Amino acid sequence: MSSNLWFWIALAVVVVLVVALVVGLVVARRRKISLTEPERVEEAKPKGGGYQAGGDIALAPGGTEEHPAGERTEVDGQPGVGDDAAVPRDAPRRTIVDVGLPDEAEAAPAEEIDEIEPASGRMERLRGRLAKSRSAFGQSLLGLLGAGDLDEDSWQEIEDTLLVADLGAATTTEVVDKLRAELSTRGVRTSEEARALLREVLVEALATDGDRAVRALPHTVDGTKRPAVVLVAGVNGTGKTTTTGKLARVLVAQGRQVLLGAADTFRAAAADQLETWANRVGAEVVRGKEGADPAAVAFDAVKRGVEAGVDAVLVDTAGRLHTKTGLMDELGKVKRVVEKQAEVDEVLLVLDATTGQNGLTQARVFAEVVDVTGIVLTKLDGTAKGGIVFQVQRELGVPVKLVGLGEGPDHLAPFEAGAFVDALLGS
Numbered sequence: 001m002s003s004n005l006w007f008w009i010a011l012a013v014v015v016v017l018v019v020a021l022v023v024g025l026v027v028a029r030r031r032k033i034s035l036t037e038p039e040r041v042e043e044a045k046p047k048g049g050g051y052q053a054g055g056d057i058a059l060a061p062g063g064t065e066e067h068p069a070g071e072r073t074e075v076d077g078q079p080g081v082g083d084d085a086a087v088p089r090d091a092p093r094r095t096i097v098d099v100g101l102p103d104e105a106e107a108a109p110a111e112e113i114d115e116i117e118p119a120s121g122r123m124e125r126l127r128g129r130l131a132k133s134r135s136a137f138g139q140s141l142l143g144l145l146g147a148g149d150l151d152e153d154s155w156q157e158i159e160d161t162l163l164v165a166d167l168g169a170a171t172t173t174e175v176v177d178k179l180r181a182e183l184s185t186r187g188v189r190t191s192e193e194a195r196a197l198l199r200e201v202l203v204e205a206l207a208t209d210g211d212r213a214v215r216a217l218p219h220t221v222d223g224t225k226r227p228a229v230v231l232v233a234g235v236n237g238t239g240k241t242t243t244t245g246k247l248a249r250v251l252v253a254q255g256r257q258v259l260l261g262a263a264d265t266f267r268a269a270a271a272d273q274l275e276t277w278a279n280r281v282g283a284e285v286v287r288g289k290e291g292a293d294p295a296a297v298a299f300d301a302v303k304r305g306v307e308a309g310v311d312a313v314l315v316d317t318a319g320r321l322h323t324k325t326g327l328m329d330e331l332g333k334v335k336r337v338v339e340k341q342a343e344v345d346e347v348l349l350v351l352d353a354t355t356g357q358n359g360l361t362q363a364r365v366f367a368e369v370v371d372v373t374g375i376v377l378t379k380l381d382g383t384a385k386g387g388i389v390f391q392v393q394r395e396l397g398v399p400v401k402l403v404g405l406g407e408g409p410d411h412l413a414p415f416e417a418g419a420f421v422d423a424l425l426g427s
């Protein structure tokens, strides 16, 4: 072979090798490219990311589908295993569920709530308020009794002292007779013994078969909790609204939930006054427009109290002059209407102790219209005539349950005969 031929053969081999090398590189490069993500064609995407929603915020029709929580079988309120897996957080089928929001009134920051003094032992603590103007009564009686042998004049003086203190004729006679008998039977010699006997006889005269507890705690009817319903009645200015507020404080201090009904629609200020009391203890108040039917307001208050599951509904009724028969009848109507909602557990008659005999006349009239179950004697701090307690209780056969001993929010005390007599005697 000629050297020319060898040259051409070598050239051909080189060309073939170069071509093979180029082809190999191209193929290898193609393979490498096929491993990378293909360049995607940009789809027309809604603005705001990848949410497949019909608008800016994912919304779903409400009301038609049950919330998945409703399908859960567990009842302890804890999340169950697989809850999120079953219904992904962003699943388009997730619906909006209505949940109850607290009322605006409830949500509103409560007014400053007062510190409330415990009710137990209040009578004892407030004794000073009672005794203030009363020591003359005690001193005069004890002076007479401790003086040794008593003649008829002395007994007459004792009787007068009791009458002046508003004990009333019947109680006075009873007390004097008892004292005369016991003084000689027991051979009382010292003033200490005389004082002890007087205390005993007066406490006995205040004894009652009735329970002094205020029926203001809830009870169960057919297995359901029902609030206690308390009507507070009395003549204008005796202290009904103040007493209702003070009583609410006592209940709230014991952890009870209270609703106040402002059924005194004759005086707009009375409802405002009650509302102020309610705000101070954090209680709800139901009131009507000025001049509204008191029975309707009382009805609404009790209805609301039952629905809200409170422990007690205290209804402050309008102060009526007992001489106005029609208005008094209305109090009867309030009670009858309320009873369509719930049983009235307590009718508290508020009497102003400073009005003496007049208070007793009022009490008689009220007792004819409604079944009074308890008496609240207010303003005992402002009178030397605490003896009205004996008369009222005796006359109505209803126990004095509470006493008002001042205008202060905690100046309401449970009535305790012993503490009261001690205060009366100024000891």
Ligand SMILES: Nc1nc2c(ncn2[C@@H]2O[C@H](COP(=O)(O)OP(=O)(O)OP(=O)(O)O)[C@@H](O)[C@H]2O)c(=O)[nH]1
Pocket: 234, 235, 236, 237, 238, 239, 240, 241, 242, 243, 264, 267, 270, 318, 319, 320, 378, 379, 380, 381, 382, 403, 404, 405, 406, 407, 411
């Ligand atoms: N000193 C003293 N004042 C009292 C007592 N209870 C009430 N008061 C005052 O008596 C006045 C009348 O009280 P209210 O509670 O408004 O009387 P009310 O019976 O509701 O009167 P109306 O709303 O007009 O029917 C107020 O100035 C009370 O502060 C008490 O126990 N002692």
